[in-house]
Amino acid sequence: MSMATEVLNNPLELRISDRLAKNFRRHFKERVIEFILMMAALSAVATTVGIVAILLYESAGFFAHVSIVDFLTDTQWTPLFEDAHYGILPLVMGTLVTSGIALMVAVPLGTIAAIYLSEFASHRVREICKPILELLVGVPTVVFGYFALLFVTPMLQKIFPELPGFNMLGPGIVMGIMIIPYISSMAEDAMRAVPMSMREGSYAMGATRFQTAVRVVAPAATSGIIAAYILGISRAVGETMVVAIAAGQQPTMTINPMEGAATITAYIVQVAMGDLPHGSIGYQSIFAAGLVLAFMTLFFNLLGHLARKKYREAY
Amino acid sequence: MQPTETPIKAEARNLSFYYNGGHKALKGINLPVHEKKITALIGPSGCGKSTFLRCFNRMHDLYPGNQYEGEIVMHPDNTNILQKAVDPIEVRMRISMVFQKPNPFPKSIYENVAYGLRVRGETNKRDMDNKVEEALRGAAIWNEVKDRLHEVAFNLSGGQQQRLCIARALATDPEIMLFDEPTSALDPIATASIEELMSELKNKVTILVVTHNMQQAARVSDYTAYMYLGELIEFGNTDTMFTKPSRRETEDYITGKFG
Numbered sequence: 220m221s222m223a224t225e226v227l228n229n230p231l232e233l234r235i236s237d238r239l240a241k242n243f244r245r246h247f248k249e250r251v252i253e254f255i256l257m258m259a260a261l262s263a264v265a266t267t268v269g270i271v272a273i274l275l276y277e278s279a280g281f282f283a284h285v286s287i288v289d290f291l292t293d294t295q296w297t298p299l300f301e302d303a304h305y306g307i308l309p310l311v312m313g314t315l316v317t318s319g320i321a322l323m324v325a326v327p328l329g330t331i332a333a334i335y336l337s338e339f340a341s342h343r344v345r346e347i348c349k350p351i352l353e354l355l356v357g358v359p360t361v362v363f364g365y366f367a368l369l370f371v372t373p374m375l376q377k378i379f380p381e382l383p384g385f386n387m388l389g390p391g392i393v394m395g396i397m398i399i400p401y402i403s404s405m406a407e408d409a410m411r412a413v414p415m416s417m418r419e420g421s422y423a424m425g426a427t428r429f430q431t432a433v434r435v436v437a438p439a440a441t442s443g444i445i446a447a448y449i450l451g452i453s454r455a456v457g458e459t460m461v462v463a464i465a466a467g468q469q470p471t472m473t474i475n476p477m478e479g480a481a482t483i484t485a486y487i488v489q490v491a492m493g494d495l496p497h498g499s500i501g502y503q504s505i506f507a508a509g510l511v512l513a514f515m516t517l518f519f520n521l522l523g524h525l526a527r528k529k530y531r532e533a534y
Numbered sequence: 535m536q537p538t539e540t541p542i543k544a545e546a547r548n549l550s551f552y553y554n555g556g557h558k559a560l561k562g563i564n565l566p567v568h569e570k571k572i573t574a575l576i577g578p579s580g581c582g583k584s585t586f587l588r589c590f591n592r593m594h595d596l597y598p599g600n601q602y603e604g605e606i607v608m609h610p611d612n613t614n615i616l617q618k619a620v621d622p623i624e625v626r627m628r629i630s631m632v633f634q635k636p637n638p639f640p641k642s643i644y645e646n647v648a649y650g651l652r653v654r655g656e657t658n659k660r661d662m663d664n665k666v667e668e669a670l671r672g673a674a675i676w677n678e679v680k681d682r683l684h685e686v687a688f689n690l691s692g693g694q695q696q697r698l699c700i701a702r703a704l705a706t707d708p709e710i711m712l713f714d715e716p717t718s719a720l721d722p723i724a725t726a727s728i729e730e731l732m733s734e735l736k737n738k739v740t741i742l743v744v745t746h747n748m749q750q751a752a753r754v755s756d757y758t759a760y761m762y763l764g765e766l767i768e769f770g771n772t773d774t775m776f777t778k779p780s781r782r783e784t785e786d787y788i789t790g791k792f793g
Contacts, residue, residue, distance in 0.1 A: 341598070416637040423591055423631040424650040424702065425623050434649070439640040 274513060277506035284500050290507065296470040296486070298504045299495075305504065307511055309470040313480035314515070317391045317462050318455035320476055324395025325451050329402025330444070336403065337410040338432040349407075355400045364464030367393035372465065385467025385479035394461050402451045409443020410436050441530040449523030453516050459484035483512045543569040543710060543740040544590070547605040549616075551585055554599025559585045561764045562604065567710070569609075572732060572741040574755035574772065576748055578787070582764040583744045587712050590615075590742065591629045592622035608709075627654065630703035631712040635719045636695035638687035638702075643679050646687045646698055650706035665705055673701035674731050693724025700731065704739075711735065713743040717750065729754050748788060752776050760784045 282290070285305040293306025332352065336345050372389035376382045413436050421431040437444065459482075467479030468489050481489075487505045495502045544567040551560035559582045567573050575583040585594075592615070594600040605614040608628075615625045630650070638646050647666045648656075656662055666683075670676040675697040679690070687698055696716060703711055713732070717725040732741060732754050745751050751758050752772060759769040760783070768775065768784045779785045786792045 414637075416633060416635060417639065419593065419596065420633060420637040420639065420699070420702075421649070422596055423593065423626055423633075424653055424706070425627040426649075426653045427623060430653055434652075435639050441640075 271513065274506055274510045277503055278510050280498075281500065281503035281507040284503075285507075294472045296481075298501045299490075303500075305507075307483075307508065309472040310481060310483045310486055310508060311511065311515075312472060312474060313387065313462070313466065313470065314456055314482040314484070314512075316474055316476055316480065317387050317394060317466060317482055318452065318458075320388060320391025321394035321398055321455040321458075322448075322451060324392055325398040325402050325455075326448060328395070329399045329447070329451065330406055332399065332403035333406035333410060333444075333447075334432050334437065337407045338428060338436060349404070352400045353404060355397065358397075360397070360458065360460035361464070363393050363397050364390070364461045367461055367465035379477065382477055383467075383479055385465065385469070386477055387462075387466050387480050388476040390461045390465040391476060393465070394455055394458050397458070397461070398451045398454050401454055402447045405447035405450060406440070406444045409440040409447065412443065413439045442527040445523055445526045445530065449520060452519045452523075456512070456515055456519065457484060459488050463488050483508050483515075487512075540568045540571060542566045542609060544606060544608045544615075546586070546589075547607060549586070549589065549602070549604035549606060551582075551589060551594070551603070552601040553585075554597065559764050560589070563761075563766045565759055565766055565769055567740060567742055568757060569740050570736055570738070571756040572736050572743060572754055573757045573759065574751035575742070575744045575759050575761060576746070576751050576787075577761035577767075578792075579746065580763075581761040583761050584714055585764075586761065587714055587742060587744050590710065590712055591626045591631050592616070593631070595622045627706065628708060629710040629712060630706060630708040631714065632696070632699050632703050632716050634715040636692060636699050638690075638695050638698055641687065642684045643687050643690070643698060644683040647701050647705050649702060654706065669701040669705035670698075672704050672735070673697045674727065674734075675701060691724075693720050693727060696720060696724065696728060697731065700728070700735075704735070708739060710740045710742060713741065715744050715746060718746065725750075748776075760787060762787070 290305055290307055292308070293304050294308050295304035295306050296309045297304045336349060340348065367390040368384075371393055372382070372384060372386065375386075375389055375392075382388070410432075417435055417439055418431055421435040426434070462482045463485040466482065466485065468481045468485055469479055470481040470486065471478055473480060487508055490501060490505045546563050546565045546567075549560055549563045549565075550558060552558050563586060565573075565586075575586060577583050588594055589602060589606060594602070602616045604616070606616050607613065608615050613620065615629075639649060641649070644666055647669050648662055651662055651665055656665075667676065667680075670679060675694060678694060679698075682689075687695065690698060696719075700716075716732075717728050720728065729750065732743065735741060736756075743751075743755065755772045757770065758772045758775045760767045760775070760779075760781075762783060768779060768781045770780075775784065776788060779788060
């Protein structure tokens with residue numbers, strides 16, 4: 220029985236003509252497409268949930284042996300020693316100091332590069348510069364690691380002769396350079412999205428290009444620029460190779476960038492590549508460390524989210 | 535009243551304009567702008583009226599490849615502001631502009647109005663406060679915003695935003711104000727308030743306004759120029775233009791036979 224006659228048999232819907240009746244084939248197709256799209260989106264969500272679940276599960280074994288208070292307050296991290304200490308703070312410090320140095324390099328340079336590319340560079344210059352800058356993203360991080368160890372650190376040693384071969388300054392700077400394209404590219408997109416009418420308003424008041432860029436365009440793009448910084452922070456905190464190679468792998472409780480230290484990521488890679496038996500406490504410790512790393516990234520992301528909400532501009 | 539009775543503030547002399555790519559958007563325009571009067575530019579879309587207006591503050595310099603030909607002479611200094619040697623920033627310091635769509639900056643109401651002053655290096659807070667208040671009063675928006683000067687300007691309604699933009703353009707004491715279809719994005723009530731405001735402003739400043747609304751031109755302007763396809767077809771006293779235009783094309787456009 221065709222749809223039309225079905226409809227016609229229902230006296231209440233008599234007035235629905237053949238052409239207006241619900242098309243079930245179209246409706247079904249839409250539902251199938253919607254389902255496929257939803258599964259694709261869910262795969263990312265499921266992965267995240269899975270990772271967090273495994274981190275929690277494995278760290279539960281770790282925290283059965285080590286109290287959370289010790290984990291968060293002890294200033295030594297020596298899980299592989301006879302006299303084992305499980306204080307995460309030295310690793311957190313190492314991560315924060317190297318990331319801090321990286322951001323001190325990447326945020327100003329990335330922002331300036333973005334302002335130049337978006338507001339000053341001619342079309343031609345931008346078309347040439349942007350791809351070259353973005354090429355930096357494609358350089359494997361292990362290359363950056365050796366670059367830090369064998370080129371930047373020796374150069375820094377000429378300025379600071381007492382600088383040890385493994386230190387946080389060199390890899391921090393290199394990580395910063397590595398992050399520049401992430402920040403500049405995203406911040407530039409944000410600034411280019413600012414409508415031309417706003418720039419014209421500024422120029423019409425007699426403003427220079429620089430005044431327009433700094434006083435009108437950048438504030439209008441704040442939320443996108445903050446998003447760029449957050450991406451940069453996440454990259455720095457999560458970066459592994461550069462610090463594992465060039466910062467030494469000695470967990471040290473210090474904020475002095477001239478010293479070597481281990482970061483959370485460097486420790487994880489050290490243990491994961493080593494020959495510790497599965498299920499041992501040393502092995503489990505990397506899941507606890509991973510959990511801390513995940514929380515740190517989450518914290519920075521939340522901070523960025525709040526900042527973006529505060530500075531969201533409607534234009 | 536004849537066009538020659540009031541002094542001339544600026545005057546286009548044989549002005550042509552080419553967009554990047556060579557399209558000739560203005561063809562040898564000669565037009566006087568009378569001091570402390572409102573001159574309206576009317577004509578169908580694409581006739582070049584906005585292009586013409588934007589020559590006065592060298593807005594076309596922002597985009598590469600645009601080219602001016604001819605002169606816009608500004609009085610009393612008798613300078614051709616289109617000369618290469620003239621700094622467009624200096625021109626914009628003397629000739630301000632109000633745009634079609636309100637375009638406040640992502641700043642507070644106060645900072646929006648103070649922008650031009652800050653760009654000019656003004657730092658004295660007392661002077662700044664006074665000038666901001668004066669400009670907001672001049673734009674007939676002071677009473678609505680005086681208690682929330684430090685709120686972000688995007689919270690204002692469309693008509694208020696446009697009056698804020700007028701205050702911004704007024705704060706720097708310009709000699710000429712350019713209005714590029716200032717009411718086309720506004721409702722009739724907001725439009726009426728902007729028109730009233732323009733009539734008051736002409737006591738202190740010369741106004742050049744582009745409008746595609748002929749009633750608006752008839753209501754607010756002293757002089758009207760009718761443009762078509764990049765040419766100036768007719769220029770004259772607004773009353774004369776709307777009652778007995780001398781050119782057939784003008785009459786057709788005004789009476790709605792075309793356009």
